[in-house]
Amino acid sequence: MKNTVLVVEDNEMNRMMLVSFLEDTYQVLEAENGREALEILQNSRNKISAVIVDLIMPEMNGYEFLKVYSSSPELLNVPVIVSTGEEGEDVEIECLGYGAWDFIRKPYNPHIIRFRVKNVIERSEFYLLRQLRYQEQFDTLTGIYIQNMFVHQTEKMLKENPDTDFMILHFDIYQFQVYNSVFGRREGDKLLCHIADLLRRMAEHVEHMTYCRIEADAFGICVPASVGDEIQKVVEYFQKDFQEYQRDYNILSNMGVFYIEDREASIPAMIDHARLASKECKGNYIYNYYIYTERMGEDIQEAQKIVNDMEQAMKEEQFVLYLQPKYGLTDYKLAGAEVLTRWITPDKGMVSPGKFIPIFEKNGLIMKLDFYIWEQSCKLIRSWLDRGIEPFPISINISRVSMYNPRIVEEIHELTVKYDIPPRLFQLELTESAYTDNPETIKKAMHQLQEYGHTILMDDFGSGYSSLNVLKDISVDVLKLDMKFMAASGSENQKRSESIVANVIHLAKDLELPVIAEGVEEKEQVDFLNSVGCEYVQGYYFAKPMPVEEYEKLAFV
Secondary structure: OOOEEEEEOOOHHHHHHHHHHHOOOOEEEEEOOHHHHHHHHHHOOOOEEEEEEEOOOOOOOHHHHHHHHHOOOOOOOOOEEEEEOOOOHHHHHHHHHOOOOEEEEOOOOHHHHHHHHHHHHHHHHHHHHHHHHHHHHEOOOOOOEOHHHHHHHHHHHHHHOOOOOEEEEEEEEOOHHHHHHHHOHHHHHHHHHHHHHHHHHHHOOOOOOEEEEEEOOEEEEEEEHHHHHHHHHHHHHHHHHHHHHOOOOOOOEEEEEEEOOOOOOOHHHHHHHHHHHHHOOOOOOOOOEEEOOHHHHHHHHHHHHHHHHHHHHHHOOOEEEEEEEEEEOOOOOEEEEEEEEEEEEOOOEEEOHHHHHHHHHHHOOHHHHHHHHHHHHHHHHHHHHHOOOOOOOEEEEOOOOHHHOOOHHHHHHHHHHHOOOOHHHEEEEEEHHHHHHOHHHHHHHHHHHHHHOOOEEEEOOOOOOOHHHHHHHOOOOEEEEEHHHOOOOOOOOHHHHHHHHHHHHHHHHHOOOOEEEEOOOOHHHHHHHHHOOOOEEEOOOOOOOEEHHHHHHHHHO
16 A cells, blocks of 8 residues: 655645655645645544645645644654745754654755655654554553563563562552542653652662553562562652652552462463452551462452352342341331342352442442342332232332442332332432432432432431531431440440430431331340330341241231
């Protein structure tokens, strides 16, 4: 395929002359001014290999074209040859300042034109090839190795030093995106370049060391394991420098350490192990590094297996509803139940919610599980109604992650319509911390759901730092107070915790909000709650979470 040359010249005779000199060797495009040329450069499907631009033109002259060209990184790799009839070094200096690659003088000499076009195209192709080769080895921002080259050099270093033990370090900045938002992207880039300089300096004092920028603010390092004896000093080396580098912001680094035992293992896998270790110390202002253990790998594999098994588990309805009754405290009569999820597998039995719920919350699968449980709950209520039973309300949990679903109101409403469920029987529980995460969105969603007839329960009230603000800003219908909030009977803090609980209940009464105390396990707690006017209770003292069949016997027989 022929290279493409763009000729930008307003004089038709001169333009036709340039085209005739070049068309045997190149595909030639034409423009009458700088504005047309820029449109062609930006919209042309064919890559432009060179531009010949006249200086004196209407609408946008050559100087104006060069100003735009010099400020457009995507255009700078296209060589520009300036065509001019003007004499003097001042013209050349100004054009070169704007990034022009070469000059041709009028009147045109066809041989000079062909040679100069050929030369700038060859120079640009060589430059691009060199750029590509550089980018295959080095990070364009920091100038240090990219991960692929780091892997290659590290494998080489391990082979050349068979008697030296090595370790891989994964290094990054805690909440680097916050630093970017505070100081701007340019300052964030400067910090990354500064870290690269720190690594270069560190390499001057370590006999064998490779390092790279993995991505974003993450860096990989391989050093002799003997450095591990002073790993705290390595971390302090970075932290001390960061304190001097940016006095207005506490830059906190995290470091994961992986000791290499099997030299035949893949370097990228080792980096992943070190990265997993670094996550263990995220946000820790005391311990800034963590050493990888086999247990970490086992936990990751177990978590991945849980994720992999989820889809099949849903198809086979391994996720089942358990119901924990709620009782009125004045008469000890059943008043409803909370829906809880249990995963019962055919081979291993019950999987603890403490295992799979955090994993699903972390990777977003909790939204899918939430919807599944909501629908199963609606089916359950529908089955009761079809049997002529007037059931007590049941409450379902809405995870913090699900609250970011922009269709959450529609999805819950559509379920109640689909199964013809009175919304008063389908109550919604949301933790206090979810309110504080996203207050405006949740306030709007909760208000819409209340208008549809749902009762909103604030779960774990008092566990967050903004409880009173949440009560002030968001209208809820019921408060759920976790009795873990209370000190154990006979402890020195018992009176203080009882006083706080009593005042919370009194406050709720002033706001005309019923209170459900959950986690009630002792008679002393029941007596105390009765004495301070709590309306409802839920906990092992009255009933554990139970299968639907057991709840039905308790509630309807």
